Amino acid sequence: xxxxxxxxxxxxxxxxxxxxxxxxxxxxxxxxxxxxxxxxxxxxxxxxxxxxxxxxxxxxxxxxxxxxxxxxxxxxxxxxxxxxxxxxxxxxxxxxxxxxxxxxxxxxxxxxxxxxxxxxxxxxxxxxxxxxxxxxxxxxxxxxxxxxxxxxxxxxxxxxxxxxxxxxxxxxxxxxxxxxxxxxxxxxxxxxxxxxxxxxxxxxxxxxxxxxxxxxxxxxxxxxxxxxxxxxxxxxxxxxxxxxxxxxxxxxxxxxxxxxxxxxxxxxxxxxxxxxxxxxxxxxxxxxxxxxxxxxxxxxxxxxxxxxxxxxxxxxxxxxxxxxxxxxxxxxxxxxxxxxxxxxxxxxxxxxxxxxxxxxxxxxxxxxxxxxxxxxxxxxxxxxxxxxxxxxxxxxxxxxxxxxxxxxxxxxxxxxxxxxxxxxxxxxxxxxxxxxxxxxxxxxxxxxxxxxxxxxxxxxxxxxxxxxx
Amino acid sequence: xxxxxxxxxxxxxxxxxxxxxxxxxxxxxxxxxxxxxxxxxxxxxxxxxxxxxxxxxxxxxxxxxxxxxxxxxxxxxxxxxxxxxxxxxxxxxxxxxxxxxxxxxxxxxxxxxxxxxxxxxxxxxxxxxxxxxxxxxxxxxxxxxxxxxxxxxxxxxxxxxxxxxxxxxxxxxxxxxxxxxxxxxxxxxxxxxxxxxxxxxxxxxxxxxxxxxxxxxxxxxxxxxxxxxxxxxxxxxxxxxxxxxxxxxxxxxxxxxxxxxxxxxxxxxxxxxxxxxxxxxxxxxxxxxxxxxxxxxxxxxxxxxxxxxxxxxxxxxxxxxxxxxxxxxxxxxxxxxxxxxxxxxxxxxxxxxxxxxxxxxxxxxxxxxxxxxxxxxxxxxxxxxxxxxxxxxxxxxxxxxxxxxxxxxxxxxxxxxxxxxxxxxxxxxxxxxxxxxxxxxxxxxxxxxxxxxxxxxxxxxxxxxxxxx
Numbered sequence: 001x002x003x004x005x006x007x008x009x010x011x012x013x014x015x016x017x018x019x020x021x022x023x024x025x026x027x028x029x030x031x032x033x034x035x036x037x038x039x040x041x042x043x044x045x046x047x048x049x050x051x052x053x054x055x056x057x058x059x060x061x062x063x064x065x066x067x068x069x070x071x072x073x074x075x076x077x078x079x080x081x082x083x084x085x086x087x088x089x090x091x092x093x094x095x096x097x098x099x100x101x102x103x104x105x106x107x108x109x110x111x112x113x114x115x116x117x118x119x120x121x122x123x124x125x126x127x128x129x130x131x132x133x134x135x136x137x138x139x140x141x142x143x144x145x146x147x148x149x150x151x152x153x154x155x156x157x158x159x160x161x162x163x164x165x166x167x168x169x170x171x172x173x174x175x176x177x178x179x180x181x182x183x184x185x186x187x188x189x190x191x192x193x194x195x196x197x198x199x200x201x202x203x204x205x206x207x208x209x210x211x212x213x214x215x216x217x218x219x220x221x222x223x224x225x226x227x228x229x230x231x232x233x234x235x236x237x238x239x240x241x242x243x244x245x246x247x248x249x250x251x252x253x254x255x256x257x258x259x260x261x262x263x264x265x266x267x268x269x270x271x272x273x274x275x276x277x278x279x280x281x282x283x284x285x286x287x288x289x290x291x292x293x294x295x296x297x298x299x300x301x302x303x304x305x306x307x308x309x310x311x312x313x314x315x316x317x318x319x320x321x322x323x324x325x326x327x328x329x330x331x332x333x334x335x336x337x338x339x340x341x342x343x344x345x346x347x348x349x350x351x352x353x354x355x356x357x358x359x360x361x362x363x364x365x366x367x368x369x370x371x372x373x374x375x376x377x378x379x380x381x382x383x384x385x386x387x388x389x390x391x392x393x394x395x396x397x398x399x400x401x402x403x404x405x406x407x408x409x410x411x412x413x414x415x416x417x418x419x420x421x422x423x424x425x426x427x428x429x430x431x432x433x434x435x436x437x438x439x440x441x442x443x444x445x446x447x448x449x450x451x452x453x454x455x456x457x458x459x460x461x462x463x464x465x466x467x468x469x
Numbered sequence: 470x471x472x473x474x475x476x477x478x479x480x481x482x483x484x485x486x487x488x489x490x491x492x493x494x495x496x497x498x499x500x501x502x503x504x505x506x507x508x509x510x511x512x513x514x515x516x517x518x519x520x521x522x523x524x525x526x527x528x529x530x531x532x533x534x535x536x537x538x539x540x541x542x543x544x545x546x547x548x549x550x551x552x553x554x555x556x557x558x559x560x561x562x563x564x565x566x567x568x569x570x571x572x573x574x575x576x577x578x579x580x581x582x583x584x585x586x587x588x589x590x591x592x593x594x595x596x597x598x599x600x601x602x603x604x605x606x607x608x609x610x611x612x613x614x615x616x617x618x619x620x621x622x623x624x625x626x627x628x629x630x631x632x633x634x635x636x637x638x639x640x641x642x643x644x645x646x647x648x649x650x651x652x653x654x655x656x657x658x659x660x661x662x663x664x665x666x667x668x669x670x671x672x673x674x675x676x677x678x679x680x681x682x683x684x685x686x687x688x689x690x691x692x693x694x695x696x697x698x699x700x701x702x703x704x705x706x707x708x709x710x711x712x713x714x715x716x717x718x719x720x721x722x723x724x725x726x727x728x729x730x731x732x733x734x735x736x737x738x739x740x741x742x743x744x745x746x747x748x749x750x751x752x753x754x755x756x757x758x759x760x761x762x763x764x765x766x767x768x769x770x771x772x773x774x775x776x777x778x779x780x781x782x783x784x785x786x787x788x789x790x791x792x793x794x795x796x797x798x799x800x801x802x803x804x805x806x807x808x809x810x811x812x813x814x815x816x817x818x819x820x821x822x823x824x825x826x827x828x829x830x831x832x833x834x835x836x837x838x839x840x841x842x843x844x845x846x847x848x849x850x851x852x853x854x855x856x857x858x859x860x861x862x863x864x865x866x867x868x869x870x871x872x873x874x875x876x877x878x879x880x881x882x883x884x885x886x887x888x889x890x891x892x893x894x895x896x897x898x899x900x901x902x903x904x905x906x907x908x909x910x911x912x913x914x915x916x917x918x919x920x921x922x923x924x925x926x927x928x929x930x931x932x933x934x935x936x937x938x
Contacts, residue, residue, distance in 0.1 A: 047691055051710045176676055185673050186655050203672055204654050207645055222516055240739065241520045243732040245714065262731050263712040266738065270709065273742040274826055277749075281822035281912065282815055289832040290823050295844055299851040302819050309815050310856055314863075316807040324800040331793040334803055338785040338920055341807065345814075346751055346778050346913050350771050353750035354759055357743055363758040375764055382768040387779055394783075443750065443912055444815050451807055 029056055033064050042071055050076065054083035066095045078107035086119035087292065093124060102131045109183050110136075111156035111264065114143045143258075151235050152228035154268060155249045155258030160188040162215055164198055169211040175203070184261050187246045190219050195255040197223060197248055225250055228257060232268045237362060239265045276360060280353070280442035282309060309448050316452045323459040326468045332399070333462060336409045337455070343387065344416040344454040345447035351376050351424030352446050356438045359428065369429045376421040384417030408462045415461075416454035423449055498525055502533050511540055519545065523552035535564045547576035554761070555588035562593060571600045578652050579605075580625035580733065583612045612727075620704050621697035623737060624718045624727030629657040631684055633667055638680040644672070653730050656715045659688050664724040666692060666717055694719055697726060701737045706831060708734045745829060749822070749911035751778060778917050785921045792928040795937045801868070802931060805878045806924070812856065813885040813923040814916035820845050820893030821915050825907045828897065838898045845890040853886035877931045884930075885923035892918055 032041040045053060045068070053072070057065045057080065069077055069092055081089060081104055093101060105113060105128060117125050117140065129137050139157055146152025160182050162171050171188070179185040188206075190199040199219030209218050225248045226235050238247060239262060249258045275285040282305035286293060320327075320337075327334045355372060358364035364372065388410045395406040424446050428438035462468060501510040514522060514537070522541070526534045526549065538546055538561055550558060550573055562570060574582060574597060586594050586609065598606050608626055615621025629651050631640050640657070648654040657675075659668040668688030678687050694717045695704050707716060708731060718727045744754040751774035755762060789796075789806075796803045824841060827833035833841065857879045864875040893915050897907035931937060 049691070049693065049711055051712075172676070179673065180677055185676065203676075204648065207641070207654065207672075208649055222518070224518065240735050242518055243520075245731070262714070262735070266709050266731070266735065269735065269738055269742075270830055273738075274830065277746070277822050277826045280746075281818045283819050283823070290827045291833060291837060291840065291844075295847040295851070298844065298848045299855075302816075302848070303852050303855055306812060306815055306819075306852060306856060307859060310808060310812045310860065311863075313808040313811040316811075317804040320804040320807065321801070324803075327803060328797060328800050331797050332790070334793075334796060334806075335786040335789040337803075337806065338789065338810065338924075339779060339782040341810070342782040342785075342917060342920065343775060343779045345916070346775055347771075349750045349912065350752050350775075353746055354752070357746045358759040361739055361743065364760060368760060371760065375760075375767065378764040379767045379771070382764065383772050383775060386768075386772055387775060390776060391779065394780075443818065447814070448811060451811065455807075 026056060026059060030060060033060055033068065038067070038071060041068070045071060050079045051083050053080045057084060058088055062091045062095065066092055069096075070100075074103060075107070078104055082108060082112040085289075085292065086116055089116050090120055090124055093128065098131050101128065102133075105132045106136060107181075109156045109158050110139055110143055110258075111154060111183075113140055114153070117144060118148075146228055149232045150228060151226040151230040151232060151249045151260060152258070154232055154235070154264050155228070155260045156183050156264075157258050158183045159246075159248070159256075159259040160185055161191045161195070161256060162188050162201065164190050164192075164214070164216040164219065166215050167211065168206050168209050168213050168215070168218075171201070171206055171215060172211075183259070184246050187259075189223075189248050189256055189259070190215055191256050197225065197250055197254055197256045199223060200248070223248060226260070227252065233272055235260055236265050236268050236272065240269075272360075276356070276439050279437065279439035280356065282306070282442075282444035305444065309444055312448045313451065316448070316455060319452060319455050319459075323462075326459055326462060329468060330405070330462075330466065332402070332405060333408075333458075336412075337458075339391075340409070340412055340416055340454050340458055341447075341451045343413060344420045344450040345443070347380070347383065347417045348420035348424035348446040348450045349443035351379075351421045352428050352442050355425050355428045356442060359432055359438055364429075366429055366433050369426065372425050372429065373422065376425040377418065380418040380421035383421075384414040387417060388414045404465050408458070408465045411465075412454065412458040412461050415457050416450065419453055419457070420446070420450045423453075495525060495528060499529060502529055502537065507536070507540060510537070514540060519548045520552050522549045526553060527557055531560045531564065535561055538565075539569075543572065544576070547573055551577060551581040554758075555585055556761070558585050559589060559593055562597065567600050570597065571602075574601045575605055576650075578625045578627050579608055579612055579727075580623060580652075582609055583622070586613060587617075615697055618701045619697060620695040620699040620701060620718045620729060621727070623701055623704070623733050624697075624729045625652050625733075626727050627652045628715075628717070628725075628728040629654055630660045630664070630725060631657050631670065633659045633661075633683070633685040633688065635684050636680065637675050637678050637682050637684070637687075640670070640675055640684060641680075652728070653715050656728075658692075658717050658725055658728070659684055660725050666694065666719055666723055666725045668692060669717070692717060695729070696721065702741055704729055705734050705737050705741065709738075710831075741829075745825070745908050748906065748908035749825065751775070751911075751913040774913065778913055781917045782920065785917070785924060788921060788924050788928075792931075795928055795931060798937060799874070799931075799935065801871070801874060802877075802927075806927075808860075809878070809881055809885055809923050809927055810916075810920045812882060813889045813919040814912070816849070816852065816886045817889035817893035817915040817919045818912035820848075820890050821897050821911050824894050824897045825911060828901055828907055833898075835898055835902050838895065841894050841898065842891065845894040846887065849887040849890035852890075853883040856886060857883045873934050877927070877934045880934075881923065881927040881930050884926045885919065888922055888926070889915070889919045892922075 029041065029044055032044070057068055060068065065088065072080060081092070117128060120128070129140065132140060143152065158181060160175060160179060162174060166174065175185055175188070186203045188201050188203070189197060190201060192198055199221040200223045201215055201219040205218050224238055224242050224244065226238065228249055228251055235247060238244065245262050247260045248256055249260060251257050271287065278285040284301040284304065286297065286301055355364060391413055392406055392410045395409060396403065399406065427441040427446065431438045431441045498510065498513055501513070526537055529537065534557065541549060550561070586597060589597070598609065601609060612621065627650060629644060629648060631643060635643065644654055644657070655672045657670050657672070658666060659670060661667055668690040669692045670684055670688040674687050693707055693711050693713065695707065697718055697720055704716060707713065714731050716729045717725055718729060720726050740756065747754040753770040753773065755766065755770055824833060860882055861875055861879045864878060865872065868875065896910040896915065900907045900910045
């Protein structure tokens with residue numbers, strides 16, 4: 001026991017230092033589970049955060065995870081359950097009784113239940129819904145119908161709704177009575193008899209006002225809200241713009257149907273950024289974590305764009321074929337192709353990345369297209385000028401007596417950079433104007449386009465300056 | 470007036486629909502400001518959110534922005550001020566009196582004041598600090614010393630600290646008395662006489678417990694916290710992992726010095742994602758919005774990597790030079806170079822992007838390197854196989870009788886894809902192990918590396934199969 005206590009102190013200390021589960025702690029706990037020393041395991045679990053217990057349960061195998069799950073107090077068990085990935089949730093559901101399952105379902109927030117069911121195979125969904133109470137089942141079925149990535153799909157039903165003729169004192173009494181199983185109690189919504197949203201009042205407002213004041217007098221009736229069909233990206237934008245902790249979601253008739261809380265928005269933001277990274281690297285985005293994605297699915301997400309881009313770069317190859325006699329006469333010309341196309345691609349990706357990201361975070365609007373283009377042209381001239389100069393110096397040193405070739409390369413480089421900056425900045429904005437996703441106009445596509453044009457420029461200049469045609 | 474009211478209804482309706490300032494509303498308000506119709510302007514302002522007023526003030530010119538600023542009630546004025554970009558804040562500070570400036574400074578949260586001062590030139594900082602009260606000045610000076618992007622640099626000092634022998638009733642009385650100017654009142658921190666952090670108690674805990682209970686009995690003493698020097702990325706990770714609304718920040722001796730609130734973390738997350746996008750597109754990251762960045766700075770942020778990559782691709786060019794006689798004999802070989810290098814680059818960027826992002830969100834650890842490599846090799850074989858097959862079919866159709874050349878291209882393509890997937894997945898993980906930023910091992914660098922190797926493979930295979938050497 002002494003040993004346990006002292007290791008416990010180290011454990012807590014480490015938890016404070018890195019806060020996430022360290023490898024050692026995980027090992028000790030797995031050993032305790034293997035040794036079936038459940039009494040000591042329970043002591044450890046009692047001190048841990050839900051997210052950390054969930055991580056531990058992910059590490060231990062099926063049967064043991066259920067043992068750990070059953071060891072937790074009921075309330076905590078559901079909270080930990082909500083943190084688990086869908087595959088692990090299913091493993092546990094497959095092993096617990098209908099009564100246990102019912103307790104979990106009734107205790108889960110609707111948004112967590114919906115997230116989970118969306119990942120499950122049909123037979124598991126059926127068993128889960130069979131074990132939910134009629135009200136819960138109806139609610140879950142309703143929420144499952146909202147389109148993916150809409151406000152409706154990320155909202156939850158556990159909010160506090162007050163009436164405007166309540167006093168602050170009555171509001172507090174109501175919160176004390178009904179607040180315990182709500183996802184947030186800090187922002188309360190004021191609705192009328194028909195559930196229409198009339199205002200918002202925070203617990204801070206309640207605390208800063210005398211007990212006898214009516215909510216009508218202190219509530220804010222200019223409520224920032226979303227409708228169920230709105231895209232989750234817009235929901236996230238409202239949270240960042242107005243620094244919200246929660247946002248009410250209404251239906252087409254302004255009736256309050258749910259709320260979105262800031263912790264879900266943080267997840268949405270991470271997910272949206274990941275999606276953009278994936279799209280910008282020419283992949284079909286996937287919501288599944290990399291290590292949990294099958295090789296086949298990973299390949300499937302990547303092959304389409306690779307094929308399209310491969311076939312497009314055949315066009316570039318076709319351009320080269322037209323100039324076969326040029327590089328048969330001066331083979332040196334070929335050696336500058338990688339430098340030209342790579343630099344063009346890089347210069348173009350820089351611009352397109354900045355513009356795509358700028359539009360994603362709302363800093364750049366389609367209306368800014370001429371300001372952006374003018375900026376990029378000037379940046380292109382500076383950058384292209386410097387690159388050209390450096391290149392010229394090293395070329396004349398390496399290939400003395402070939403001034404015309406050096407000039408050809410440098411002029412092509414400058415023109416390529418200017419072109420890349422133009423294409424890289426204009427195409428993402430054009431995509432937005434055509435209501436396409438700007439993220440497809442990223443590095444890979446820009447590179448392919450710029451490659452083709454830069455080679456045409458290169459050989460046109462070469463033919464002119466070197467009199468090849 | 471009737472006209473105003475009806476346009477007002479439309480205005481509110483539009484605000485509800487897109488919530489952000491529409492172009493029309495902005496125009497009407499600017500017209501009111503131009504016509505110096507301040508009475509009606511004030512009516513409009515009274516209904517608007519702080520973020521929207523700030524956006525309006527950004528649009529109007531210096532003198533008018535000050536008029537609008539002075540029109541706002543004192544509390545609201547500071548809140549709006551905090552939403553303004555630094556350049557606009559400075560414009561206003563330059564035009565207001567010392568007394569007005571003092572009111573703003575004393576009213577701002579320390580984190581907002583520090584963010585602002587970090588952007589100002591020295592003389593403005595001096596005037597601001599001169600007008601702050603001694604306590605505020607000392608606090609701001611202290612906070613300004615924390616390293617950029619540390620927990621200390623994003624925290625604020627306006628938190629509620631309770632004592633563990635307080636009852637719930639006393640705690641509520643304390644919150645009512647001191648809560649009004651705190652950044653959050655929903656999470657309260659329990660400290661001892663020496664300000665050492667002992668526990669955390671939420672307003673929800675307080676509301677769910679009887680008035681006579683002591684905080685000691687209900688507080689959670691396993692507090693998730695950060696130290697002042699911790700990186701803001703780690704702070705953000707704790708928020709996402711533990712679904713926090715606020716996080717206490719302690720010094721080296723566990724004394725509470727500030728808190729970070731979730732709205733700041735949302736900004737940090739956006740900023741960190743933007744930084745990764747920029748680094749991965751071979752740019753030096755900048756915190757400034759694109760349209761507010763000068764052409765010179767944009768060029769400066771881009772030129773270094775462009776130069777490095779340009780000179781590196783010269784190496785690739787050098788490789789080509791060694792095979793001059795190969796493509797002098799069979800010029801057709803050259804036309805497949807763009808397809809090979811582009812596909813290699815794209816395949817490599819896909820892998821590196823997934824791995825870099827996976828590490829950034831904590832889904833992939835350096836210890837997973839062999840799992841990742843094995844996955845990528847299999848994905849590479851599937852993807853490379855399909856690309857090779859498609860390519861072979863179209864090559865034999867386009868160039869009948871050149872089977873050996875077709876075979877050379879297809880074999881090189883397959884080897885290039887495998888190599889790209891390996892390099893693209895291993896290099897970012899290697900960077901992390903060497904404590905470098907994995908984001909530098911992104912598309913541009915991977916492309917350059919893969920280009921060089923793929924050409925060596927291509928010409929080696931060509932020499933062997935076509936007996937060129």
